[in-house]
Amino acid sequence: MSRPTSGALLSHEAVLAAYRRYAPGYDTLFGPVLEPGRRRTVAQMAPRAGEAVLEIGVGTGLSLRHYPRHTAVTGIDLSPHMLARAARKVQRHGLSHVALHRMDAQRLGFADGSFDKVAAMYVASVVPDPAAMMAEAVRVCRSGGEIYVLNHFSTPVGLARRIEEGLAPFARAIGFDPRFDLDSFIAATGLPVVSVAPVNLFGYWKLLCLRKP
Numbered sequence: 740m741s742r743p744t745s746g747a748l749l750s751h752e753a754v755l756a757a758y759r760r761y762a763p764g765y766d767t768l769f770g771p772v773l774e775p776g777r778r779r780t781v782a783q784m785a786p787r788a789g790e791a792v793l794e795i796g797v798g799t800g801l802s803l804r805h806y807p808r809h810t811a812v813t814g815i816d817l818s819p820h821m822l823a824r825a826a827r828k829v830q831r832h833g834l835s836h837v838a839l840h841r842m843d844a845q846r847l848g849f850a851d852g853s854f855d856k857v858a859a860m861y862v863a864s865v866v867p868d869p870a871a872m873m874a875e876a877v878r879v880c881r882s883g884g885e886i887y888v889l890n891h892f893s894t895p896v897g898l899a900r901r902i903e904e905g906l907a908p909f910a911r912a913i914g915f916d917p918r919f920d921l922d923s924f925i926a927a928t929g930l931p932v933v934s935v936a937p938v939n940l941f942g943y944w945k946l947l948c949l950r951k952p
């Protein structure tokens with residue numbers, strides 16, 4: 740699977756540095772504006788009683804209160820600074836059905852087929868190697884399970900495209916790659932698409948649902 744962007748601009752070090760900076764203000768900056776997508780993802784996922792869900796790149800845990808308590812939710816993230824804030828939410832809201840682990844999305848420490856559903860919200864263009872992340876998401880998802888990817892994908896033309904191109908050289912500093920092509924991303928997973936839906940402001944983000952055969 741080739742990277743659906745112009746180059747590997749990110750590294751684990753760049754991600755850690757960026758999210759150490761973002762962590763204190765993350766919920767203010769990216770909480771409400773990206774919230775409809777988080778709610779929509781969990782609503783579409785509709786986890787049933789007893790199902791196991793993995794959330795990759797759980798960040799400060801903004802989505803965690805949306806999962807029903809009858810679901811076993813596992814959240815992983817590379818950044819200890821983001822995870823510490825998620826852990827506080829788990830404690831504050833008594834989310835005993837949620838477990839958090841510091842882990843690399845590109846090397847998950849779970850057995851094959853461990854989860855019924857896997858979600859990655861606003862993470863695919865942040866990890867240094869999205870192909871490796873998706874390969875791991877597919878590996879730990881059970882056969883017949885679903886993988887949800889919520890992300891910004893690049894705009895083909897117009898002002899937004901020019902802004903994305905302009906931001907691209909700063910990917911390391913901003914902590915994500917603004918050029919991320921949806922069709923290449925889907926094709927590279929090799930998985931059947933269940934649905935693609937526009938979400939958030941101007942439908943600028945997409946919620947993609949894939950099924951593991």
Ligand SMILES: C[S@@+](CC[C@H](N)C(=O)[O-])C[C@H]1O[C@@H](n2cnc3c(N)ncnc32)[C@H](O)[C@@H]1O
Pocket residue numbers: 754758769773777795796797798799800801802815816817818821842843844845859860861862865866867
């Ligand atoms: C934009 S934030 C999204 C956080 C959360 N999903 C949300 O909805 O706000 C991206 C998250 O991905 C995490 N991340 C980046 N690379 C990662 C990796 N290789 N493994 C695990 N998490 C990673 C970052 O630490 C950060 O918390």
